[in-house]
Every structure is written in structure tokens, then in C-alpha cells.
Amino acid sequence: MWFLKKKGKTMNPHSSSSSQVRESKQKDILKTSLQQNIQIVNDTLGKSSDIVIREIPIGKKGTIQAAIIYTDGLTDTASLQSFILETLMIDIKELDLLRKISSEQNLINILKDAALTVGDIKEIDNFNHLFNSLLSGDTIVLIDGYAQGLSISNKHWVERGVTEPETQTLIRGPREAFTENLRVNTALIRRKIKDPNLWMETENIGTRTKTDIAIVYINDIVNEKILNEVRLRLDRIDIDGILESGYIEELIQDSPYSLFNTVFNTERPDVVAAELLEGRIAILVDGTPFVLLVPALFIQFFQSPEDYYEKNFIGSLTRLLRFLTFGTAMLTPALFIAITTFHQSMLPPALLISLAGQREGVPFPAFVEAIIMAVVFEILREASIRMPRAIGSAISIVGAFVIGTAAVEAGIVSAMMVIVISITAIANFASPSYEMAITVRILRFGFMGLAASFGLFGITIGLISLILHLCSLRSFGVPYMSPIAPFNVSDQKDTFIVAHLWKRITRPGLLSQKNRVRQQGSAFAKPEPPRK
Incomplete structure (x- = not known):
């Protein structure tokens, strides 16, 4: 299929030679000339009105030229002024002195390690990384004479807050739902599961949209074979844009021509937390409040969070x-x-x-x-x-x-x-x-x-x-029909009926092959009647 990457590629006699590939890579590398870098940014982005480029002199005597590049509307301008511009233009008065004393040290490293008071700062050395960070809301700092730059994370845009679920309402249960912000959604899951074994892997899918995708799982519970299969299917996706989790669902599902969904989706953090504890894997897509859960079983579509709260x-x-x-x-x-x-x-x-x-x-x-x-x-x-x-x-x-x-x-x-x-x-x-x-x-x-x-x-x-x-x-x-077919006696406690909590002490056998017991000891013992 056109949207899947080929596992192996053979050399085409009409393809570009190795020298042309190296030349293309060299063009992608940042230049030492600040004006040349700014010109490439303007030409690539068509001098878009929302791209702000400000050239400023830095250092004790203003002898060093630098440029601040950011996307208006995606960047937090308050933090830009307080922690970046003010630091570079006012606070660092002895920058030239530091450069002379530490002539062996790169000026980029000095700014990164000792000057800028921002949490997430990454070095960039190519335009691909520059444009990806710039169009994601980061601030780019370029300095004349250096073929490297800094990508400073200070994203900020207008977003919808955490509200009640629209499609999966309950009478009793949490009143919070996922939003369109990926980091807000991961925080909602972290709030439910405060376990260091809750791991998150992030990657970009979409050659043009470069949508952030997060794979979330509990490391000591998840089935490694299923996890590797999820990674493989996501890595094979080759498409220009991902606008909603439905795109991912269609591209990774097992039976695309079946009327039954083999990928489950939800907008409730409590549902995702419960499924992660059973050994499933969550796929979060930036820009949508609906989270994908795999593997999905037939019985899963008849379960409601309220079944476990009553x-x-x-x-x-x-x-x-x-x-x-x-x-x-x-x-x-x-x-x-x-x-x-x-x-x-x-x-x-x-x-x-x-x-x-x-x-x-x-x-x-x-x-x-x-x-x-x-x-x-x-x-x-x-x-x-x-x-x-x-x-x-x-x-x-x-x-x-x-x-x-x-x-x-x-x-x-x-x-x-x-x-x-x-x-x-x-x-x-x-x-x-x-x-x-x-x-x-x-x-x-x-x-x-x-x-x-x-x-x-x-x-x-x-x-x-x-x-x-x-x-x-x-x-x-x-x-898809497990634990009904193949029939599993131990998993029938949460199939057609909901057994007592102290009886549901094991995770589904086909989902999690390790750490199957939820908790041992007196915590899951049957409650004793009160003594007279």
C-alpha cells in the first residue's frame, strides 16, 4: 500500500548517486553565516507573516550577532521576553570575557549550560530539525559564526481545558476527559498511574504534519511481542499527514474490511489507566482527545467504567x-x-x-x-x-x-x-x-x-x-473473541459478569504473560464479617 514503507529497497539505476546524497545532506546542514541561515529560513517558509525573525547584538560590546526565530501564535512570548531576550540582551554582560577565558568551549554550550534559564534546550545542526522545532512552537537561537543553534522549548497556544467526556458519560466516576494537547493527556495518565514502570515513547508520523505520537505502556506488565508489533506497524506508516487518531487506527488495524473494530478508542483517562494495568498499550495522538488502545477484544466494547465503580x-x-x-x-x-x-x-x-x-x-x-x-x-x-x-x-x-x-x-x-x-x-x-x-x-x-x-x-x-x-x-x-473463544476459565470473572474485586486478582492471560497477579497478600482477601 502507498501509505506503508517498504521493508527493503533495491538500488535503482536511475536513483541519485551517493555523491548527490552527500551533497543534499550538506545543504541541510546549518551554515556558519547568520545571514545565510536567515535567508534559507525565509526562502523555505516563503517569508510567512507568522514567522518572526529578530536580529540582536549580544555580548558586552554587542559584537556578536544573533537571531531569535519563533512562530507567532505557537510560542509563549512572555517567557521569550523574560527568559531569552532579557538574558541575551541585558543579563549577559561578560559574554565576550567568557568567550576569551573559555576559548576551547563552544559559545553555544556556554549559552545552553550557563546562561539561558529554560528547562528544555536542545542543540540543532540541520535545517530539518530547525523547521520541525520552529513550526512546533519552539524558539530558535542562531549565532553568527556557528553552524549550530539552540532549540528552546516554550510552546504555548490557545487550547481547550479538561472537561467532561462528551461521548462516554457516566453517573458515577471521574468527570475528566482527554484534550487535544498531547502533554496534557500524558499528564492525566501519569496522575492515575504513579509508577516508574509507566513508559512513554514519542515519535513523529506524517511527512508534512509531523504529528507527535506517544506509545504508553507499563513495562513490567506489557507483552513484548505485542509491543514490538505496535512499534513495527507505526514505523511502517508513510503518509503525508495525520490529523486524528482515526488515521492511525485505520493504518494499523488487523482486518480493515471487517465491520468490527480491532482497535478500541476512548476519551476517558480512567479507562486508559485500567487498560494499561491489564497489559494493553495506549497510542496517543496530538490534536485529538481520543486515545487508541490495543489489543481490542469483542468483550471490551460491552464494558463500561461504571461497572467497576458500583x-x-x-x-x-x-x-x-x-x-x-x-x-x-x-x-x-x-x-x-x-x-x-x-x-x-x-x-x-x-x-x-x-x-x-x-x-x-x-x-x-x-x-x-x-x-x-x-x-x-x-x-x-x-x-x-x-x-x-x-x-x-x-x-x-x-x-x-x-x-x-x-x-x-x-x-x-x-x-x-x-x-x-x-x-x-x-x-x-x-x-x-x-x-x-x-x-x-x-x-x-x-x-x-x-x-x-x-x-x-x-x-x-x-x-x-x-x-x-x-x-x-x-x-x-x-x-478477538477471547476469553470466550478460546475459552479461559480464569478470565470469565470479568466477561459476562463482574466478579467481586477480591476475585479479580489476575490479569488477562493472553494480554500479559508476566506479572499476572495484580496484588498478593491480605489486600485481596475476602472481607471478613464484623465481629460481634
């Missing part, structure tokens, strides 16, 4: 309810079509007579009737999402009520079909994962077609095919 029997009941709504949202219209079209004898006589009376005068078969109502409801759902929030909810509720009532009174659809589609839609809203809800909505139409063609036999064939497909999926080498 009593275990409450979490178990709600999780079982989600599985029930999953089947309801996917199969209810198909079952109604199959029974009313092919298997009327399965219905009680009174209900059959009632349905026949309702369908009297309806010009369409049950399948076409269901398709019309399902498509109309999908249109209303999409319209309510795109409309302004002040009127979006009103349009969805009023629109569904008015259209449903008018369609029944006009004899286009039956009242029972409106009830069936309404139950299906409400059940679909119960899914804690938006991606799984979309998958169910698509599968629903497929099962409706099978039911209209073959009845219950078609639904059975569809379910068997669906189960076989799910069992064939893998996420970074881990079976």
Missing part, C-alpha cells in the same frame, strides 16, 4: 443487559419479518389476527416496510447529530413522533412495525461503544435481507457466519 451485582446486571440489547438491536426487525412472512403459525391466534388487521391496507411487504422505517430513523438520527444542539434533540424527538404517527395513519406502515423499529433504536442507544452501535446498525440491514429471503433459516445462517467471522478475527495477534 456494586458488582449492579455491574453484572447492566452488562448482561448490554448483551441483551446487542441482540435486540441486531435481530428484532429480522425476527419480525421472518415470523410475519414465513412462520405465522408461531404466533398466538389473537396476536396473528391483530397483526393481520393492522397490515390491512398497507401496500408494502414487511421487509420493505421495515427498510423504510429504519432508513427514516437513520436519517433523523444523523440530522439530530448535525443540527445545532439547541434544536437537535427537539427535531429528533418531534420528527420521529410526527413521522411515525403520520405514516401509520396514512397506511404506509403498520403500528407494530413502528413499535419494532422504536425498540430496536432504543436498544441500540444502550451500547457503551459508539463504534459497536454503528456495526449493529449495519448488520441489522443484512439480517433483515436474510429474513425476508429465507426466514428463520436465513437468520440462523447469518448468525453462524457472524460467529465464524468473529472467531477468525485477531487484534495484534490476540484472538
Whole structure:
């Protein structure tokens, strides 16, 4: 694929020679002439108005020429004036003396080690590094006579603060969500897990956007094979821009043509912390509040953080309810079509007579009737999402009520079909994962077609095919249906039900091969009843 780097490259006879490659590298190196460096920066960036270049004299007598380069809007100008400009122009009065005394020492090192009072300072010696730092919000310091410069980290731009999650709301639980700032997101994770084994690896992806990507994992828990696979897939990405984590998700997932996601995403720091403690790997992308988690399993899309914050029997009941709504949202219209079209004898006589009376005068078969109502409801759902929030909810509720009532009174659809589609839609809203809800909505139409063609036999064939497909999926080498298939007894404590906390003492076996026990000793012992 065009967006993946080739593992091995052969020498092309028409490719550039080694001398041309060396010449290209030499052009990328900073020059000793300050004016020549400034000219290259201006020519490369097209003299953009947001790039500020200020030449200043430094030293006791102002004999040394320097240049400060930064991007307006991405750089903290207050720290620039207080810690960089003021230091170079006012505070360092004996710079020439220091240069004479330490003639063997590079002036760049003197500024870096003894003058500038900024935390993160890096030396740069090529224009590629210069432009990457400059366009990321860093301040560049160049000095005449030196083929090196300094990249000073003082990024600052207007950003959204930590707010409540928009898509994964809870009644009980933390009220904080990730933001678009990568460092804020990593800090939120550090706040949850204060462990030195929480490691973070950062790299840039995108030849033009150079988007920062962070791989986060707990070193003494993570599976090394899965971690190496994640690194390999990220390193193979060769694309011009990454604007959202969805780009990364599409490029690293196992089965791109499957309706089921093999990469999980969330905007909640508590979810990421819990998954890291189980041995999963988080992928954070700068510019988006949605964090990717791998490997992703089928059961993961039915779990909610609230399952673990309430009593275990409450979490178990709600999780079982989600599985029930999953089947309801996917199969209810198909079952109604199959029974009313092919298997009327399965219905009680009174209900059959009632349905026949309702369908009297309806010009369409049950399948076409269901398709019309399902498509109309999908249109209303999409319209309510795109409309302004002040009127979006009103349009969805009023629109569904008015259209449903008018369609029944006009004899286009039956009242029972409106009830069936309404139950299906409400059940679909119960899914804690938006991606799984979309998958169910698509599968629903497929099962409706099978039911209209073959009845219950078609639904059975569809379910068997669906189960076989799910069992064939893998996420970074881990079976998608685990711990259901392959069946693992010890991991059933957090599959269909939520066992007591003192019983969930081991991590999932296929995710973490080392340090599987969460904690030993009395901390996970069953609580004893109070003594009388």
C-alpha cells in the first residue's frame, strides 16, 4: 500500500548517486553565516507573516550577532521576553570575557549550560530539525559564526481545558476527559498511574504534519511481542499527514474490511489507566482527545467504567443487559419479518389476527416496510447529530413522533412495525461503544435481507457466519473473541459478569504473560464479617 514503507529497497539505476546524497545532506546542514541561515529560513517558509525573525547584538560590546526565530501564535512570548531576550540582551554582560577565558568551549554550550534559564534546550545542526522545532512552537537561537543553534522549548497556544467526556458519560466516576494537547493527556495518565514502570515513547508520523505520537505502556506488565508489533506497524506508516487518531487506527488495524473494530478508542483517562494495568498499550495522538488502545477484544466494547465503580451485582446486571440489547438491536426487525412472512403459525391466534388487521391496507411487504422505517430513523438520527444542539434533540424527538404517527395513519406502515423499529433504536442507544452501535446498525440491514429471503433459516445462517467471522478475527495477534473463544476459565470473572474485586486478582492471560497477579497478600482477601 502507498501509505506503508517498504521493508527493503533495491538500488535503482536511475536513483541519485551517493555523491548527490552527500551533497543534499550538506545543504541541510546549518551554515556558519547568520545571514545565510536567515535567508534559507525565509526562502523555505516563503517569508510567512507568522514567522518572526529578530536580529540582536549580544555580548558586552554587542559584537556578536544573533537571531531569535519563533512562530507567532505557537510560542509563549512572555517567557521569550523574560527568559531569552532579557538574558541575551541585558543579563549577559561578560559574554565576550567568557568567550576569551573559555576559548576551547563552544559559545553555544556556554549559552545552553550557563546562561539561558529554560528547562528544555536542545542543540540543532540541520535545517530539518530547525523547521520541525520552529513550526512546533519552539524558539530558535542562531549565532553568527556557528553552524549550530539552540532549540528552546516554550510552546504555548490557545487550547481547550479538561472537561467532561462528551461521548462516554457516566453517573458515577471521574468527570475528566482527554484534550487535544498531547502533554496534557500524558499528564492525566501519569496522575492515575504513579509508577516508574509507566513508559512513554514519542515519535513523529506524517511527512508534512509531523504529528507527535506517544506509545504508553507499563513495562513490567506489557507483552513484548505485542509491543514490538505496535512499534513495527507505526514505523511502517508513510503518509503525508495525520490529523486524528482515526488515521492511525485505520493504518494499523488487523482486518480493515471487517465491520468490527480491532482497535478500541476512548476519551476517558480512567479507562486508559485500567487498560494499561491489564497489559494493553495506549497510542496517543496530538490534536485529538481520543486515545487508541490495543489489543481490542469483542468483550471490551460491552464494558463500561461504571461497572467497576458500583456494586458488582449492579455491574453484572447492566452488562448482561448490554448483551441483551446487542441482540435486540441486531435481530428484532429480522425476527419480525421472518415470523410475519414465513412462520405465522408461531404466533398466538389473537396476536396473528391483530397483526393481520393492522397490515390491512398497507401496500408494502414487511421487509420493505421495515427498510423504510429504519432508513427514516437513520436519517433523523444523523440530522439530530448535525443540527445545532439547541434544536437537535427537539427535531429528533418531534420528527420521529410526527413521522411515525403520520405514516401509520396514512397506511404506509403498520403500528407494530413502528413499535419494532422504536425498540430496536432504543436498544441500540444502550451500547457503551459508539463504534459497536454503528456495526449493529449495519448488520441489522443484512439480517433483515436474510429474513425476508429465507426466514428463520436465513437468520440462523447469518448468525453462524457472524460467529465464524468473529472467531477468525485477531487484534495484534490476540484472538478477538477471547476469553470466550478460546475459552479461559480464569478470565470469565470479568466477561459476562463482574466478579467481586477480591476475585479479580489476575490479569488477562493472553494480554500479559508476566506479572499476572495484580496484588498478593491480605489486600485481596475476602472481607471478613464484623465481629460481634
